[in-house]
Amino acid sequence: MAPFHNNDLGNYLPSSWSHIAGNRKLKEYWVDLICGVRNSHFRTGYNALVIGGSREGKTATIKFGVKCVGCYNFNFTTMDPCGKCANCTMNHHLWGNTGYENYFDMLNEEDVPTPIRYRFVPIDCTRVTPAEMDELIVSLQPREDAVRIIYLDEIHRLIRKGMDLDHQLLKPMEELEAIWIGSSANVKNAEGNNIKKLEKMFLNRFDYVIETEKPDALEFSQWVMERCVESGVQIDDPKTVLPRLAARSTRNIGMALKVINKAHKRRSKTIDIQLVEDQIFDFDEAF
Numbered sequence: 672m673a674p675f676h677n678n679d680l681g682n683y684l685p686s687s688w689s690h691i692a693g694n695r696k697l698k699e700y701w702v703d704l705i706c707g708v709r710n711s712h713f714r715t716g717y718n719a720l721v722i723g724g725s726r727e728g729k730t731a732t733i734k735f736g737v738k739c740v741g742c743y744n745f746n747f748t749t750m751d752p753c754g755k756c757a758n759c760t761m762n763h764h765l766w767g768n769t770g771y772e773n774y775f776d777m778l779n780e781e782d783v784p785t786p787i788r789y790r791f792v793p794i795d796c797t798r799v800t801p802a803e804m805d806e807l808i809v810s811l812q813p814r815e816d817a818v819r820i821i822y823l824d825e826i827h828r829l830i831r832k833g834m835d836l837d838h839q840l841l842k843p844m845e846e847l848e849a850i851w852i853g854s855s856a857n858v859k860n861a862e863g864n865n866i867k868k869l870e871k872m873f874l875n876r877f878d879y880v881i882e883t884e885k886p887d888a889l890e891f892s893q894w895v896m897e898r899c900v901e902s903g904v905q906i907d908d909p910k911t912v913l914p915r916l917a918a919r920s921t922r923n924i925g926m927a928l929k930v931i932n933k934a935h936k937r938r939s940k941t942i943d944i945q946l947v948e949d950q951i952f953d954f955d956e957a958f
């Protein structure tokens with residue numbers, strides 16, 4: 672599979688776990704989930720809250736993890752999907768609410784080593800309405816064999832008027848057979864209490880609470896160099912440029928990717944120190 676879609680590196684999708692920098696705990700969680708649902712037929716017990724800043728790999732990891740859940744020719748040694756089967760090439764619509772979900776049903780199970788039926792429901796919590804949450808919950812009532820993964824992006828946005836969290840989230844999370852994964856930006860308020868708001872409502876409802884982890888300096892540099900090689904981008908004076916990019920982006924992979932993308936659009940196809948200095952890195956605002 673081509674690592675870059677639409678010739679735009681901003682849409683970079685990992686095709687191997689080695690393409691996801693840092694995030695050791697998040698990767699371990701996915702390895703356990705994939706083995707659990709595919710080999711041990713677990714359908715619950717993996718509810719997770721993933722906390723981390725923008726572009727730190729929350730979305731890329733979930734897209735990739737879901738791909739692994741359904742891959743026809745999954746490699747249990749490397750834990751990587753094949754990248755070629757119908758599941759792997761299907762586009763996971765991440766930002767749609769009800770109506771955009773994926774239901775994956777393998778028709779010819781004899782051809783696949785570990786067939787898995789799954790339903791993946793991504794929910795944009797900034798936009799979802801109480802009525803849509805009700806609809807989702809009703810649709811989850813009947814038991815089915817499929818693995819059901821409900822992804823609540825920016826879950827803290829559900830704390831708002833009109834939402835009855837007990838009935839529209841917390842009870843269903845405990846009672847319905849599904850895997851609930853919530854993500855939230857790790858933003859600090861003025862007092863520096865970053866996840867206090869979430870803590871009270873959610874934290875004890877999840878089997879796993881995982882904070883994103885940035886790569887160390889070496890892993891960051893290697894990741895940037897690999898993406899540059901893949902996309903034909905040169906690094907002018909890497910000994911100066913790579914540490915500076917690491918410092919200015921605070922080793923945030925998504926932000927580094929923007930710089931690589933910018934270089935890719937230049938005639939010179941080069942990252943130089945000026946490009947790194949000129950880049951505006953937008954960090955998370957307070958709540």
Ligand SMILES: [Zn+2]
Binds near residue numbers: 742
């Ligand atoms: Zn595959």
